[in-house]
Amino acid sequence: MIEIIPAIDIIEGKCVRLTQGDYQRKQEYGDPLEMAMMFEDHGIKRIHLVDLDGAREKRVVNYRVLEQIATRTGLVIDVGGGLRSDDDVRVMFESGAHMITGGSIAVKDRPVFMGWLKRYGPGKIILGADFREEKIAVSGWYEETSLDLMDFLTEYSKLGIEKAICTDIARDGMLEGPSLEVYIRIKKEQGTLYLIASGGISDMKDIEKLDKSGIDGVIVGKAIYEKKISLKTLEVYVLLNG
Secondary structure (H helix, E strand, O other): OOEEEEEEEEEOOOOOOEEOOOEEEEEEEHHEEEEEEHHHHHHOOOOEEHHHHHHHOOOOOOHHHHHHHHOOOOOEEEEOOOOOOOOHHHHHOOOOOOOEEEEEHHHOOOOOOOOOOOOHHOOOOEEEEEEEEOOOOOOOEEEEEEEEEEHHHHHHHHOOOOOEEEEEEOOOOOOOOOOOOHHHHHHHOOOOOOOEEEOOOOOOOHHHHHOOOOOOOEOHHHHOOOOOOOHHHHHHHHHHHO
């Protein structure tokens, strides 16, 4: 069964959602800790926590929020946003992260990213592959590269990466459905890669399609916050299909 992973994105200590990664198109949804506790109450086991301040400032910022959630819940937490140095990663793990996601650093400073992979192991280091029209984007999605998505995943799979979060920026926050064909192609080409799809989830049908297509995990954000998918529905789906 597909792993359902709600997203908690943080700006200035508050839970927010952006549209297509645009900081000017921001909606606030309250306290991250309260949201995390509510997810746990509905049977969710894991969340994807993104430090959007960190992504913009290129350093860890909201580690205290992570610390609160890790202390007050039993959720498995993977964290991304602003991870640029060994100290950033150390702070996140010491604050309670179970896994970290590196995207920009994997493009801009491979030796540092590979150092994390070697130090912590592939179970704790996730590759962040954010893309627009199948080209990798970095630095909070402000900077597009000429790197091909498939080539990027192939290269890092050969280097030992076992998990990747692939976010279609054009669909993120749009509630228009995921890039199903892209994810199916990734699974076909990278069969052993634990693939987490992100961007565009609009309803339970989207999750069911990804599940039936063999995608390993899915990050769900705006669809939950805008009540297109209820937590009760997610809870029942996990119970029936787990």
